[in-house]
Amino acid sequence: MATQEEVYGGLERPDLDRELSWAEHELKERERTKHVHRLHPYLGKFVPQLVEVCLRRHFVSGGLVLDPFAGSGTTLVECTTFGAHAVGVDISAFNALLCRVKTGRHDLDRLAVLLADALAGLDDVTPDGPVSEYLADWFAPEALADLLRFRALIPVAGDEADVMRVVLSRAARSARRAPHHNLESPRVPVTGPYWCHKHRRTCTPTTDARQFLVRYARDTVKRLAEYAAIRGEVEVDVIHGDARLASLPSGIDGLITSPPYPGRIDYHGQHRYAYELLGLQDRRPEEIGNPSRGLSRAAFAAYCDDVAAVFANARAYLQPGAPVVIVIDDVRDLYTTILEQAGLELVTRHVRHVNRRTGRRDEGYFEAVLVARA
Ligand SMILES: C[S@@+](CC[C@H](N)C(=O)[O-])C[C@H]1O[C@@H](n2cnc3c(N)ncnc32)[C@H](O)[C@@H]1O
Known part of the structure; x- marks a missing residue:
């Protein structure tokens, strides 16, 4: 290098x-x-x-x-x-949400509990609400169902709810039917095996959003805690x-x-x-x-x-x-x-x-x- x-x-x-x-x-x-x-x-x-x-x-x-x-x-x-x-x-609106979540002061203990409860309760929820053409095209049905279940478990209001929205969004990004080599701006969904330029092998689009929800829930709490330790007392x-x-x-x-x-x-x-x-x-x-x-x-x-x-x-x-x-x-x-x-x-x-x-x-x-x- x-x-x-x-x-x-x-x-x-x-x-x-x-x-x-x-x-x-x-x-x-x-x-x-x-x-x-x-x-x-x-x-x-x-x-x-x-x-x-x-x-x-x-x-x-x-x-x-x-x-x-x-x-x-x-x-x-x-x-x-x-x-x-x-x-x-x-x-x-998404960028404003992200800015608020990043710079906010959060009750991390409460957030960790809410996230853990939501992940533990996924199977108790029936996904509901209208599914747009975009969502139907870009997610495998199983992946979309878990994302909708998690969404249903986000509290209606409150600061931690916004953090959970960002976790949901990050998991959705990773669970899209997007080729691994173009997560930034994929043009069309990939629905079957494809040649992946990132991994230099044939990859298959994921059907599992839950793994990302779990991973990013943990990562988000960790990152917010690191930031809280160095954030100044400013508005x-x-x-x-x-x-x-x-x-x-x-x-x-x-x-x-x-x-x-x-x-x-x-x-x-x-x-x-x-x-x-x-x-x-x-x-x-x-x-x-x-x-x-x-x-x-x-x-x-x-x-x-x-x-x-x-x-x-x-x-x-x-x-x-x-x-x-x-x-x-x-x-x-x-x-x-x-x-x-x-x-x-x-x-x-x-x-x-x-x-x-x-x-x-x-x-x-x-x-x-x-x-x-x-
Ligand atoms: C180059 S990006 C800024 C990136 C930023 N420096 C960062 O590190 O994340 C430009 C931003 O301008 C925003 N933008 C575009 N038109 C705008 C407008 N009329 N008012 C406010 N923001 C706008 C876009 O949504 C985009 O997030």
Whole structure:
């Protein structure tokens, strides 16, 4: 495995920020996915260590940090262990749920009991409720029945209920009729044996969701306990809404975010199983950059207006001169205009190298870390 020095020593990029660039070897997966960062998979997150460095460079503990594109909550979680208060906004109901569960303070003893009771009681429940075409297509009947039984045992309200929803969703993701080599964005369900590129052998889609419910119930309690031990006494506010219009607290000390980019990731679509099972509200028409908008000139123009509107809205709540840190792989150089349009002044443009392997993909590319001022 190449070291940091071998990967970056020879690069002719004087603008490369070595503190923000990690060789795979130096930043192990278990560190990138430490404690609650792996409560549920999410395509399109940045590494927590990147946020750690940005917090250290631009913020002091006790401050209030905004992430208007909160996603899976990486910024929010890192703020809480750094000692800053945080407010996050996301248009995806599932992402907002995940952010709340990750950053919340939970009664873990009660949670462990609720999970154990639910798992022990699965056979006493008759799965009911309408089954959508999506659920019928993407799950084997036995797997779906167990997921529906577990769902029926989630209390109607309460903080632990949300944690159980995340456990259900993670188990559903693993129990889908998706090929092992493409759990991130499977296109069609696999219903019989298939050649698996991940395991290099013929695999068969699972019919067993219970194994995942058991495994993730245990893993979730463990991860939440690890996080609880290092979470600071700070407040986190998660807003499920459109960041162009969201009403925020005033006097925010700065912002760290990674916006969506046109056509790259369907942030609602990647968690469709959760929307279907949990009956979450789909706000895809308000999702900026969703691939369904296409890549036309008009789509890019709309994207720029939308992201500029998010930053202009945030600026109204930021302290004058507050740092605005934006991590973006801006291949079309849209952000010079976006920042101007939002009334933000660009101070520095760092370049970081993303040296990471995910599944079968070898993701090596440069991305920008823009530091602007309100
Ligand atoms: C690149 S992801 C952020 C990932 C995040 N940094 C993390 O580590 O998990 C961009 C997020 O912007 C959200 N988003 C898109 N349009 C939005 C809008 N109008 N208001 C708020 N959030 C939006 C998407 O749902 C997605 O979760």
